[in-house]
Amino acid sequence: AQKITQTQPGMFVQEKEAVTLDCTYDTSDPSYGLFWYKQPSSGEMIFLIYQGSYDQQNATEGRYSLNFQKARKSANLVISASQLGDSAMYFCAMRERTNAGKSTFGDGTTLTVKP
Amino acid sequence: EAQVTQNPRYLITVTGKKLTVTCSQNMNHEYMSWYRQDPGLGLRQIYYSMNVEVTDKGDVPEGYKVSRKEKRNFPLILESPSPNQTSLYFCASSLYGSNQPQHFGDGTRLSIL
Numbered sequence A: 001a002q003k004i005t006q007t008q009p010g011m012f013v014q015e016k017e018a019v020t021l022d023c024t025y026d027t028s029d030p031s032y033g034l035f036w037y038k039q040p041s042s043g044e045m046i047f048l049i050y051q052g053s054y055d056q057q058n059a060t061e062g063r064y065s066l067n068f069q070k071a072r073k074s075a076n077l078v079i080s081a082s083q084l085g086d087s088a089m090y091f092c093a094m095r096e097r098t099n100a101g102k103s104t105f106g107d108g109t110t111l112t113v114k115p
Numbered sequence B: 001e002a003q004v005t006q007n008p009r010y011l012i013t014v015t016g017k018k019l020t021v022t023c024s025q026n027m028n029h030e031y032m033s034w035y036r037q038d039p040g041l042g043l044r045q046i047y048y049s050m051n052v053e054v055t056d057k058g059d060v061p062e063g064y065k066v067s068r069k070e071k072r073n074f075p076l077i078l079e080s081p082s083p084n085q086t087s088l089y090f091c092a093s094s095l096y097g098s099n100q101p102q103h104f105g106d107g108t109r110l111s112i113l
Helices: none
Strands: A003-005 A010-014 A019-021 A024-026 A032-039 A046-052 A064-069 A074-079 A088-096 A103-105 A109-114 B004-007 B010-013 B019-025 B031-037 B043-051 B054-057 B076-078 B087-094 B108-112
Touching (some): A010 A019, A032 A064, A032 A074, A046 A074, B004 B087, B010 B019
Parallel strands (some): A010 A109
Antiparallel strands (some): A003 A024, A019 A074, A064 A074, A088 A103, A088 A109, B019 B076, B031 B087
16 A cells, blocks of 8 residues: 655754755555645645656756655655745655556645745 | 535534535545544544545544545545534545645535434
8 A cells, every 4th residue: 555654744954055854655556646735824736846756857847856766765855945835745656657546645744944 | 715615614413403514526536535623633534435436444443434426526425423423524535546636625524412
């Protein structure tokens, strides 16, 4: 069964610094996708970045990058040059190829950016 | 504008009174899903649908029903709501595939007294 673990309930970072949010996963499917979503205090869920299990390079989207270590089954989100607007809850999620209908989310990490 | 629309956004009701939360998407997505979000538990999948007339259970389906009669709509039905179903509910849609990100509605906050 697929499982996502986010071990950091809360994180603090100084404005303009980089921060890494941890995500480990477990699956028996060799083909899968990993996603990060942001949930600001207003409540909506915003897709940030995607990494496929067969992608050779780590995904990047602007200030977001994904540190994908397949052997360790980790997919950490790196936010560079943190901004006050990055304060939010962040969720790691997975979909497997064999059943892309099932989607599993981690418990989330609340990030607070300090001015 | 591409969007997933949920209604109502907020609802306070009483135990046992049937309710329906509607979800509609305008992106022609095959896949739709319902989640509930509770503090410290992330998002847990209730039901999902891979196409019209095709639905399947997620991790927490007890006490919920869904239907997918049209591609754009995926209502969530609580036939006899109980207080433990008080939660924040999200509907999402996407193209079908493990590489497809989901588009979420704005959420429905349900309080069952």
